[in-house]
Amino acid sequence: MNVRLRTRLRTPVVIAATLLVILAVLSLSIKRASILKSLEGVLISVTSPALSGLNSLSGSLGRLWEGYVYLVGVQQENAELRRQLAENAHKEVRYQEALLLARRLEALLNLKKQLALPVTGARVVAYDPSQWSRCVIVDMGTKDGVAVGLPVLGDGGIVGRIVETYAHYAKVMLVVDRNSGADALIQRTRVRGILQGKGGNRCSLEYVPQNADVEVGDLVLASGLGGIFPAGQVFGRVTQMNKKADGPFQEIIVTPGANLSALEEVLIVKTAKLALTP
Amino acid sequence: MSSLFLYLMLGLGLFYLHELVLFPQVYIRPLAPLLFYVSLKDSLAAAFALAVFLGLLQDSYALAPFGVHLVASFILLGVARAARQTFLVKNAAFLILAMLAALILQDLGVRLILTILGSWEVFSLDLTWNRVLEILVTSILTPVFFSLIRTLEFQWRRLGRGSRPTPAL
Numbered sequence: 001m002n003v004r005l006r007t008r009l010r011t012p013v014v015i016a017a018t019l020l021v022i023l024a025v026l027s028l029s030i031k032r033a034s035i036l037k038s039l040e041g042v043l044i045s046v047t048s049p050a051l052s053g054l055n056s057l058s059g060s061l062g063r064l065w066e067g068y069v070y071l072v073g074v075q076q077e078n079a080e081l082r083r084q085l086a087e088n089a090h091k092e093v094r095y096q097e098a099l100l101l102a103r104r105l106e107a108l109l110n111l112k113k114q115l116a117l118p119v120t121g122a123r124v125v126a127y128d129p130s131q132w133s134r135c136v137i138v139d140m141g142t143k144d145g146v147a148v149g150l151p152v153l154g155d156g157g158i159v160g161r162i163v164e165t166y167a168h169y170a171k172v173m174l175v176v177d178r179n180s181g182a183d184a185l186i187q188r189t190r191v192r193g194i195l196q197g198k199g200g201n202r203c204s205l206e207y208v209p210q211n212a213d214v215e216v217g218d219l220v221l222a223s224g225l226g227g228i229f230p231a232g233q234v235f236g237r238v239t240q241m242n243k244k245a246d247g248p249f250q251e252i253i254v255t256p257g258a259n260l261s262a263l264e265e266v267l268i269v270k271t272a273k274l275a276l277t278p
Numbered sequence: 279m280s281s282l283f284l285y286l287m288l289g290l291g292l293f294y295l296h297e298l299v300l301f302p303q304v305y306i307r308p309l310a311p312l313l314f315y316v317s318l319k320d321s322l323a324a325a326f327a328l329a330v331f332l333g334l335l336q337d338s339y340a341l342a343p344f345g346v347h348l349v350a351s352f353i354l355l356g357v358a359r360a361a362r363q364t365f366l367v368k369n370a371a372f373l374i375l376a377m378l379a380a381l382i383l384q385d386l387g388v389r390l391i392l393t394i395l396g397s398w399e400v401f402s403l404d405l406t407w408n409r410v411l412e413i414l415v416t417s418i419l420t421p422v423f424f425s426l427i428r429t430l431e432f433q434w435r436r437l438g439r440g441s442r443p444t445p446a447l
Binding site for chain 1: 290293294296297298299301302322326334335336337338339340341342343344345346347348349352388391392395408
């Protein structure tokens with residue numbers, strides 16, 4: 001093949017090969033091929049430890065900056081006082097951090113007592129970087145007994161459920177993800193509906209008849225039907241509603257009880273009556 | 279090969295920066311200017327390798343159908359290769375416009391792919407503003423990113439030259 005022909009064919013060949021790769025990957029993705037899950041698992045397992053380490057490092061550096069370096073700049077005139085102050089500040093930061101951690105763990109422990117379910121604590125190591133879906137990665141996987149379908153709770157209510165598991169990590173689909181759906185009820189009136197993720201930081205309660213008694217501020221709980229989320233656990237509160245919507249149902253917007261944009265520790269409930277394939 | 283290693287490490291670093299510091303408070307896509315820069319300036323093979331790496335990395339951490347971020351990376355690469363002109367690297371205004379066009383095309387492309395895959399419902403209205411903001415901020419900051427990458431590239435090359443043994447006279 002001469003050089004000119006090769007040059008002329010190069011661009012169409014590259015475009016065709018790229019399209020072929022894209023179609024193959026998307027096709028495998030739709031079929032939920034195990035090779036893609038393995039690839040995903042390898043990438044997460046390779047990159048997450050560094051992310052986890054950097055997370056701890058940035059926390060330590062932040063504490064160091066706030067509790068030491070800044071104070072050193074303020075107390076330049078007195079070296080001894082500066083040393084003592086920095087030392088105390090460092091201790092104070094550590095104390096504050098321990099206090100905050102204790103409060104968070106206490107909240108989770110209270111939740112654990114209330115639940116009376118076998119739960120295990122996990123740390124959130126990464127967030128979904130895109131805006132097309134809502135999920136987080138936690139530092140517990142199949143080696144810790146985590147399985148697909150298990151519900152995940154946080155301080156404030158239900159966070160989501162496990163949809164992918166790897167050896168030491170698991171992917172949690174948040175209740176606000178578009179693909180998330182669960183049977184729910186209004187605590188005050190026991191009106192039932194399907195809680196559907198709407199993306200961003202909100203959900204909607206679907207299929208609630210126009211004449212049903214629902215008000216802004218009502219607490220939305222898991223009904224327990226479907227076998228994923230434990231009955232009585234909080235999904236969130238009704239924050240918006242429209243009874244004059246077209247069609248036979250109301251438009252009800254629910255804001256999750258847990259702050260899904262600032263998750264640090266979560267609880268994985270280790271029993272699920274029904275393990276679903278995502 | 280050496281430049282590709284730098285780009286891959288830079289990509290990983292920017293991904294970590296986005297995860298640890300920027301997300302979810304700052305609306306920006308820090309990986310897009312890097313891929314755009316490499317696609318404009320370097321060989322197709324290097325740009326292709328970086329696009330595959332960044333696409334797969336983002337797909338692994340997301341819940342959207344696997345391959346969507348890969349497609350997004352390829353779209354950005356394609357637009358950059360199609361508009362491969364020297365003035366884009368040198369003139370900030372043209373660069374911002376080119377990046378803006380590339381990001382808009384990327385967003386439309388992803389929407390088309392997700393619609394084909396039956397996931398059109400992900401385009402909720404309340405997130406559209408976030409995406410617009412993300413595209414605008416990323417485009418405006420692209421010249422800054424380019425300067426940063428160029429500086430790092432220069433330092434990297436100097437480091438490579440420095441470590442090479444001096445030829446015998």
